[in-house]
Amino acid sequence: MQPRRKEQLATLALSTALLLLLCFKPYEFWVAKEAPRITRYCYNDSFNATHCLLVAQYKGFVIETPEWTKCVWSGSNQPRVCRHWFRVKADQDIQLRSEMFKKLAKFAKQHDKVYYHFLGRRFTKQELLRFINETKPWLRKNEPVKFEVEFVFRGPEKWNFTLMALDSTEINIDPTVSGCTDITSSGEYYLDQDIVDSGTSYCINISANDVVFDCQGHKVDGDDSASYGIYIYRSASQTTNITIKNCEVSDWDTANIHVQAAEGNTFENITTFSSPGHGIRLVSDFNTFTNITVHSNDDRGIYLYYADSNTFTNIVTHSNGYYGFDFLYADFNTLSNVSAHSNGYHGIYLYGSDSNTIKNSKIYNNPDYGIKLYNAGKDGANSIYNNFFNNTNNIYFGGTIYHNDWNTTKQEGNNIYDPNNPYIGGNFWAEPDGTGYSETCDDADLDGFCDEPYTLATNNIDYLPISTNYEEEPAVIYVNLTPDQPGSSDDLHLNATCVWWDTQENLTAYWKIYKDGVEQTELSGSKEVEHNVNTLLIIIGSGNTSEFQNWTAEVWCGNETYNSTSKNDSVVIADSIPPAYSDSSTNTTQAGALTEFRVKWTDNANLTGGGGFIFSWHNGANWTKISSSDDLESGTQSFSEKTATYTFFDDFESGTLSENWETYSSDATYGRIGVRTEDAHSGSYAVIADVSENGHDNLNELITNYDFSEATEVILTFWHREWGDEETSGADHSGHYNSDAVYFTCDGSYWYHLQDLGNIGSTWTEVTINITAHPNWCGEANSSFKIKFTQYDNYALTSDGRGFDDINITYTTVGGQEANKTPVEYSVSLSTYEHLDNITIVVHVSYYNNSGSQANNNNNPALWLELYNSTDWVDGGDFQVNDEGNFSLTITNQNVLTAWKNESNRLIRISARYMDYNDSEHYDTIEWDGVWIKIGSHQEFLNDTFREFNSSNCANDTVC
Numbered sequence: 001m002q003p004r005r006k007e008q009l010a011t012l013a014l015s016t017a018l019l020l021l022l023c024f025k026p027y028e029f030w031v032a033k034e035a036p037r038i039t040r041y042c043y044n045d046s047f048n049a050t051h052c053l054l055v056a057q058y059k060g061f062v063i064e065t066p067e068w069t070k071c072v073w074s075g076s077n078q079p080r081v082c083r084h085w086f087r088v089k090a091d092q093d094i095q096l097r098s099e100m101f102k103k104l105a106k107f108a109k110q111h112d113k114v115y116y117h118f119l120g121r122r123f124t125k126q127e128l129l130r131f132i133n134e135t136k137p138w139l140r141k142n143e144p145v146k147f148e149v150e151f152v153f154r155g156p157e158k159w160n161f162t163l164m165a166l167d168s169t170e171i172n173i174d175p176t177v178s179g180c181t182d183i184t185s186s187g188e189y190y191l192d193q194d195i196v197d198s199g200t201s202y203c204i205n206i207s208a209n210d211v212v213f214d215c216q217g218h219k220v221d222g223d224d225s226a227s228y229g230i231y232i233y234r235s236a237s238q239t240t241n242i243t244i245k246n247c248e249v250s251d252w253d254t255a256n257i258h259v260q261a262a263e264g265n266t267f268e269n270i271t272t273f274s275s276p277g278h279g280i281r282l283v284s285d286f287n288t289f290t291n292i293t294v295h296s297n298d299d300r301g302i303y304l305y306y307a308d309s310n311t312f313t314n315i316v317t318h319s320n321g322y323y324g325f326d327f328l329y330a331d332f333n334t335l336s337n338v339s340a341h342s343n344g345y346h347g348i349y350l351y352g353s354d355s356n357t358i359k360n361s362k363i364y365n366n367p368d369y370g371i372k373l374y375n376a377g378k379d380g381a382n383s384i385y386n387n388f389f390n391n392t393n394n395i396y397f398g399g400t401i402y403h404n405d406w407n408t409t410k411q412e413g414n415n416i417y418d419p420n421n422p423y424i425g426g427n428f429w430a431e432p433d434g435t436g437y438s439e440t441c442d443d444a445d446l447d448g449f450c451d452e453p454y455t456l457a458t459n460n461i462d463y464l465p466i467s468t469n470y471e472e473e474p475a476v477i478y479v480n481l482t483p484d485q486p487g488s489s490d491d492l493h494l495n496a497t498c499v500w501w502d503t504q505e506n507l508t509a510y511w512k513i514y515k516d517g518v519e520q521t522e523l524s525g526s527k528e529v530e531h532n533v534n535t536l537l538i539i540i541g542s543g544n545t546s547e548f549q550n551w552t553a554e555v556w557c558g559n560e561t562y563n564s565t566s567k568n569d570s571v572v573i574a575d576s577i578p579p580a581y582s583d584s585s586t587n588t589t590q591a592g593a594l595t596e597f598r599v600k601w602t603d604n605a606n607l608t609g610g611g612g613f614i615f616s617w618h619n620g621a622n623w624t625k626i627s628s629s630d631d632l633e634s635g636t637q638s639f640s641e642k643t644a645t646y647t648f649f650d651d652f653e654s655g656t657l658s659e660n661w662e663t664y665s666s667d668a669t670y671g672r673i674g675v676r677t678e679d680a681h682s683g684s685y686a687v688i689a690d691v692s693e694n695g696h697d698n699l700n701e702l703i704t705n706y707d708f709s710e711a712t713e714v715i716l717t718f719w720h721r722e723w724g725d726e727e728t729s730g731a732d733h734s735g736h737y738n739s740d741a742v743y744f745t746c747d748g749s750y751w752y753h754l755q756d757l758g759n760i761g762s763t764w765t766e767v768t769i770n771i772t773a774h775p776n777w778c779g780e781a782n783s784s785f786k787i788k789f790t791q792y793d794n795y796a797l798t799s800d801g802r803g804f805d806d807i808n809i810t811y812t813t814v815g816g817q818e819a820n821k822t823p824v825e826y827s828v829s830l831s832t833y834e835h836l837d838n839i840t841i842v843v844h845v846s847y848y849n850n851s852g853s854q855a856n857n858n859n860n861p862a863l864w865l866e867l868y869n870s871t872d873w874v875d876g877g878d879f880q881v882n883d884e885g886n887f888s889l890t891i892t893n894q895n896v897l898t899a900w901k902n903e904s905n906r907l908i909r910i911s912a913r914y915m916d917y918n919d920s921e922h923y924d925t926i927e928w929d930g931v932w933i934k935i936g937s938h939q940e941f942l943n944d945t946f947r948e949f950n951s952s953n954c955a956n957d958t959v960c
Contacts, residue, residue, distance in 0.1 A: 081152055115151070118148075178192055183204070186210035191218045229255075245266075247269075279295070282302070301320035303326045307330045323349045327348070337361060339361065348371045357384075421448040428465070493539055494540070508559065509535065511553055555567055625833050627830040649806075649807070659705065664703065701736065702804060703786055714811045715770055718806065725801055746778035746785055840888055852915070
């Protein structure tokens with residue numbers, strides 16, 4: 001198998017120009033057109049020293065390089081000798097060519113004594129180019145290769161390292177930030193020092209998507225006049241996938257952080273304060289904020305303006321001039337574990353905002369209102385529950401009052417007021433003077449919720465306001481109802497354990513006793529029990545019990561004010577004495593004479609009431625059988641791993657394009673390509689490409705949709721003519737290219753130009769192209785390999801247009817190594833007894849050749865067995881074939897034997913595995929011409945006879 005060839009890629013470290021690198025300073029990456037994904041990771045060596053690497057991922061390549069360059073010099077006036085390395089890994093085999101290194105000259109001109117270390121050797125530029133040109137080494141799939149440059153630095157102070165693409169297009173990616181900057185490329189960025197008192201508006205301006213900006217705990221601080229600290233803006237809504245973390249942002253005039261029309265971003269571990277405007281201003285959807293502190297901003301702490309579906313978790317917003325949170329026409333947002341306190345006016349303000357959720361939060365010490373709703377809930381109720389309110393005025397409704405939900409259903413959760421209360425429902429309503437509704441409501445059952453709802457306004461009711469009076473219910477943690485001895489009909493013992501969670505006081509246990517579903521009131525009762533001690537409550541005596549009764553005990557515990565929910569235990573008293581029988585049979589030894597059997601059964605319990613019992617007899621026979629099939633293979637099966645040549649041919653005489661073709665027209669209205677009858681090389685049909693109406697430029701494409709996998713040689717032959725079609729030359733491209741040409745692709749995306757179609761006139765002309773000879777041939781085709789014919793012009797036949805007919809593609813595949821072949825399936829129909837003991841499969845091998853495996857030093861070729869078990873194919877193992885002759889396997893797998901009781905499941909399949917190809921004289925072959933199946937089975941207790949005894953044939957209920 002030949003290695004696959006390199007696609008056209010913009011960036012590869014081994015093929016880039018190497019420019020300048022500042023010793024002990026961060027540097028910049030430059031790439032072409034599409035920026036690679038840049039990440040940074042650090043590790044500690046055995047001396048606990050930290051080293052950091054930058055990793056660029058781009059179109060199947062991974063390039064690792066140190067964050068710092070290693071330079072040494074012998075004195076301050078001496079030149080610095082520097083070395084910097086790259087480690088490159090690709091997801092496919094790449095053959096290196098000297099032209100990939102042609103820009104090394106630029107680097108060599110800027111430095112002295114430049115050497116390149118590659119494959120364990122040290123080269124000058126010319127030596128490296130000559131070595132690459134002569135040896136054409138390979139970069140193997142997923143095998144890292146290290147490349148190192150050595151040079152003498154002669155620059156002054158600052159210098160950069162650059163990766164430059166072959167097309168000279170450059171895009172800057174800087175993984176470290178030391179001051180205000182514009183981030184225009186995807187990647188991870190790290191602030192390496194504080195930004196203090198900056199006058200630069202839009203200090204961190206992120207216009208790229210897929211960015212991580214990590215302040216590493218540093219400050220982004222303004223001068224109170226510049227507009228924005230961190231600024232993310234898009235002109236139209238789009239997913240930007242930006243992460244901002246570990247930042248302290250302060251003193252920016254309009255907002256410390258501003259996000260607009262940029263969606264799907266993450267903000268975490270951020271403190272933002274002291275803005276003359278807002279801490280955070282959000283005009284964006286679907287963002288996540290976690291571990292955020294916002295305080296001491298002159299306007300709003302967090303301002304949501306037409307911002308929907310955002311999530312805020314673990315947020316503290318306090319001491320802001322107006323509101324902790326301001327929702328202005330902001331819907332479907334979620335606040336959880338928020339603390340909004342000590343703000344100038346309100347903790348939270350919902351203006352014209354609907355369907356928001358505020359939960360598990362504390363809103364307190366806000367001078368105007370804890371939460372204010374103005375025209376809120378019109379198009380969807382806001383859900384506000386399990387929050388702690390403690391403000392002089394907890395709530396205010398303005399404008400039109402719409403319905404909002406102030407509690408959830410009672411359910412398990414972390415209660416915002418009492419951590420001992422395992423349930424949540426509504427909110428805790430407190431006031432600074434201790435007169436809040438939750439602080440004064442009645443809670444007679446001590447369940448932690450007020451007995452009456454709290455009406456806030458019309459259609460705004462908290463039906464489960466939290467109270468201060470939760471008491472944990474006593475729990476019955478154990479109930480057990482058992483006989484004295486398992487299986488006996490003596491006394492039943494009822495035991496229980498009760499516990500009061502928050503004290504050690506004793507409790508009263510209450511119980512009810514039921515027999516066959518009816519309460520036995522004389523046995524029900526109560527008793528004081530010791531805290532958390534297993535206590536005998538009652539013994540149900542044998543005078544009350546008998547066999548087959550169903551007894552149930554219901555137990556609950558409590559004190560003077562509260563009882564627990566009850567628990568139950570049940571037991572059915574078993575019959576412990578088995579039935580007895582006596583035999584009064586009449587025996588005879590006369591051949592053919594009948595034998596009479598009489599058996600008498602007696603029992604202490606009811607033999608007939610429970611449906612009777614079954615009596616059976618058999619003749620004691622145990623029969624066995626071996627069933628053998630005829631030869632199931634009527635011919636010879638042959639599997640070989642060798643070179644094979646195939647032909648794909650289409651003359652289009654079916655009148656339509658088959659599924660082996662696909663077409664494309666750039667002008668969906670006027671473009672026209674398909675099987676037509678205007679002219680043909682042979683028969684009546686050919687593929688014709690033109691437009692349906694003059695004056696419309698259009699590209700037509702005819703593309704193969706056929707699997708050429710494993711092809712190592714492909715020859716294309718076709719017949720072609722044109723109708724005055726002007727020639728438009730082709731070129732390598734991605735996607736589509738206006739041209740009259742033939743192309744092929746290895747990956748289904750990038751097309752290589754094979755040949756222009758030219759001006760050949762109206763005579764059908766045969767064209768033959770050896771695609772394998774193209775310098776960018778795939779090495780071995782896969783399912784993405786395709787061939788494409790294109791036609792480009794703007795008139796219909798007969799002014800423009802081209803025809804294609806009798807397309808023939810001959811391709812050759814070379815056998816692989818350790819290959820498995822498609823199994824051959826056999827079924828068998830045999831007479832067997834009920835119980836299958838084993839299955840033996842015999843195969844006769846008529847030819848066996850393992851020369852390919854031997855030459856490749858691999859496993860020998862094998863024949864493999866599989867059997868069907870009604871749902872899956874079960875591995876039966878290797879026949880251990882090593883020559884010609886008979887080979888067998890015997891199967892005792894119980895799942896298979898059980899399934900094979902049903903004849904429809906009696907299926908096997910045999911396949912050739914581990915087949916190898918080495919060359920035209922050394923390849924594996926296995927042939928077999930006979931398959932037999934034998935089944936061993938037996939029959940137990942032949943002709944069993946069963947009879948049911950019940951009240952119709954028994955003397956009474958206890959004698960039969």
